[in-house]
Amino acid sequence: MEGIVIKSxxxxxxxxxxxxxxxFGMKGVKALDAAKTKLGFVTTLNWVEFEATDSKLPTVIEYSLKESFYSLYSDLSKVGVLSPMLDLLLHLEDHVNHKRIFSFFQRIMVALRDTKDPYYILSLFLVKMLAVYGVRPELKGCVLCGGTRIVHFSILEGGALCDSCASFHDKNYALYQAFRSLYFTNELEEQELPISYKELLDAIYSYYLVHANIKLKEYHL
Ligand SMILES: [Zn+2]
Structure with a gap:
């Protein structure tokens, strides 16, 4: 089986x-004498192929390293985005499509390693993962009336609002554009977003809290 080490x-x-x-989801595996012989197996963000005993608490028998993303921890500009990402994986439920999420997460790790813009990758990951938690924002039309003259994104309502439903003054169209770009893109390459990461990530965090009841670990901007 393959897996990426999240914590030990x-x-x-x-x-x-x-x-x-x-x-197949999160697995707990015991590594004997981990300090000496299983160092690569216990290192966070190592992507390994492994074999384990078929017991209630499996013990790793052998493993090989496919790729290590551990060096992300030594990059000060990237370390701050790792804990919310790993934290989100730890909140996943058993029944979701882990095969698909695993492959997405593995591509996200590669993108994070190569990027100069780690907050873009964090924002993209968090927005894409909303669907996995069953709290996909409504972005194609107004969440209240289905109208298409979108002027605002409402965290509380869970999506876009049109000009007749958003009858207040401080409308946030940039936040709508950012959510829409991140949610619908198939690429992991950076796009220009019309909003600061602080404002965007604060909004994404509130969205998780309000709709999925998840308080993610802090990011450090
Ligand atoms: Zn409306």
Whole structure:
């Protein structure tokens, strides 16, 4: 099986309990004598291929490293986006399409490694993952009346608002444009967004809190 190490914690007698995100969801695997022989298996953000015992708490038998994204932790501009991303994976429920999410997450790690704009990758990941939590924002028409003259994005209503439904003054069309671009793009390459990352990420965080009841770990801008 393949997986990306999300975290590992101390376990009995020099072993570690390793949590990997795999195409079948989150798996907990024990690594014996982790300090010496299983270093690559317990390192966060290592993408490994592994074999484990078929027991209630599986123990890793052997593994090989496919790719390591661990170096992201030594890049000060990127480390701040990792904890909310990993945190979001830890909130996933069993029944979702892990195969698809795993492949997306793996592409996101590559994009994050190569990018000069880590907050773009974080925003993209969080907005795309809304659908997985069943809280997809309504972006094609007004969330209240279906109208198409969109002028605003409402976090509370969960989507776009048209000019007759948004009958107040501080309309935020830029936030709508940013959500729409991130949600519908098939590419991981950066696009110019008409809004600051602080404002966008604050809005995405509120959206997760209001609609999915998830309080994500802080990002550091
Ligand atoms: Zn409307």
């Amino acid at each position: 914690i101390e376990y009995k007698e020099k072993s570690k309990l390793v949590y990997l995100y795999t195409p």
